[in-house]
Amino acid sequence: MKNSVVLVTGGAKGIGKGICDYLSNKNMIVVAVDIDEDAGFELVAANPKIRFKQADVTSESEMAAVIHEIHEQFGRIDGVVNNAAIANPYNTPLEDLDIYDWNKVISVNLTAPMIVTKLCLPMLRTNHGAVVNIASTRAVQSEPNTEAYCASKGGLVSLTHAMATSVGPDVRINCVSPGWIDTTNEELRAIDHSQHPAGRVGNVEDIAAMVFFLLSKESGFVTGQNFVIDGGMTKKMIYAE
Template sequence: MENRVVLVTGGANGIGKGIANYLAKKMLVIAADIDENAGFQLVSENPLVRFKQLDVTSEQQISSLIDEIKYQHGRLDAVVNNAAIANPYNAPLHQLDVYDWNKALAVNLTAPMLMAKHTVSLLRDTKGCIVNIASTRAIQSESNTEAYSASKGGIVALTHSLAVSVGPDVRVNCISPGWIHTTDELLRDIDHQQHLVGRVGQVQDIASMVGYLISEEAGFITGQNFVIDGGMTKKMIYSE
């Protein structure tokens, strides 16, 4: 495990930061993020993580980063496609600008495809794997979330499509987080109590699943979407 090299996109903030810190305990983690200041902060907090600034919408930057990883480390064992525009809300449909729609798709959906395209050769050599981070919004929605929901639904479909295309050498799976608390904001009792498990999700809930999916213990799992949401998507809720 110590010789393994893992790339985490969006790895300097939120869930991605938690994944990077969790995996760095056992393997070399390269956290790629467009936020340079957050990247420097991540490395200052955890010197075991290496940071690379990356705009995931740039195929040229992705290609250059993968070439650098190949040159410096000679291998790549896993890719965690976590980078995304986190805000799920867009303007009401009649005001939705196609620029905002296309930007959400570029970051949330096209980027994981490009990352798979440029890493598959290295991943084949190591019998590696890809983990895509989607969302429970891929299977349920609120008003005015068309761009985000569509992009995350696309991630789920992209996952099983890639699993067919790159198997058996490379496994591809997907995680759909529900409400994961990533800030210092205080939560209310009702926030926790509405979940079937009695609490809001924590970053480690997602990170530990990533750790499992990229391990040899998950060698028979591919093309799957794992919903980690404290049971919220299983509740039937009607207004009384």
Template sequence: MNKRVVLITGGAKGIGRGIAEYLSQDMTVIAVDIDEDAGHQLVSDNPLIRFKPVDVTSEQQLEALVVEIKNQHGRLDAVINNAAIADPYNPPLEEIDIQHWNRVIAVNLTAPMLVTKLCLPLLKQNHGRVINIASTRALQSEQNTEAYSASKGGIVALTHSLAVSLGPEITVNCISPGWIDVIGEPLADYDHQQHLVGRVGKVEDIASLVAYLLSEHAGFITGQNFVVDGGMTKKMIYQ
């Protein structure tokens, strides 16, 4: 039996890379990213992963990618929409540049819709799965994060809308990570202790949930947003 084929956007770094590596033992993983150096490093470290430099805001590049996947693999079983402009901060509202806003929305929100649309014919062939990566910032905010928060809130809404439109052939779910330590940076005890579970998140916390949602055990789950944040969004904080 052929391995399932999974496409992950923003797959060369951070949470995307962690998901790609986690899934690569059991699935054929195609990671796309605009960062070519990081992509080449990824496949150097893990030859099981295929890498393709792709700008997810380019419909032409995405169309070519889908054709290549069809010709090389003949199938696509899942799409993980992870690519995003990760910096959540923008200038104060009175100073925000519309180009900045449009770029964040294009990468973080429009691209997942477009990727899913273009992959739809292949996904339908195998009762595929779509997983969108949002953020707890879809649910709570700091100052000066309007563009990022709006894009991630849009991802949550896009998820349940797609689930309704694409069912029953395709399931669509969403994961909202909290603080995930993707680079192994030094962290203070307080960073860990403020979480209800006593630690900051690890990439594996997200990747293992992705693997579950792609498994046969998750066939009755669709349209959902899974918050993976060590309980932080349930913690009432007054100072």
């Protein structure tokens, strides 16, 4: 994967930043896109190997301009990581949920991955590239007042296998669903770790390593799949005692 060109949306912070750092350390050419320009500048200052483009992933024209610029500069895109999302899973109670707030979450979390993938397809087809969508374990489990976020992530899991079926065998498309991933490096409680069957809360490297594998040729027989990385929590039966 050395010198492969990978576009990472939502790459300036959190899991996206971890993915960008991980892939660049694997000698991949990483282009991070984020709407937060200040965070993007901080990303590049900390890791000058990463390129940064400020854009709104919900704007087809802005993303088309970014992808055209990548084509002009590098002549190729080998991988796409659709990570950009409105990360707060909570909305107002259902009876008060405003359609604007619903549509905003769906637009960023679900429609944007379709737009970005569509725009990158010509170069991805040429290079037999791969796409990784970042969903969430909330696609399969919920807390109260999380309708918009859960619907967007559940939709993204389904969108993954639909697109994989449409664009194979030239392009592979897979999905990663993180559980609790610590992106703050704040001190966590012992119970936070011990409640996980794996014995700890996840970190961004856990997600980035799977993303790297799914972009690589080693995963050449893997497409249309959703990989849950949650320390085993979605397999744990929990009842109130």
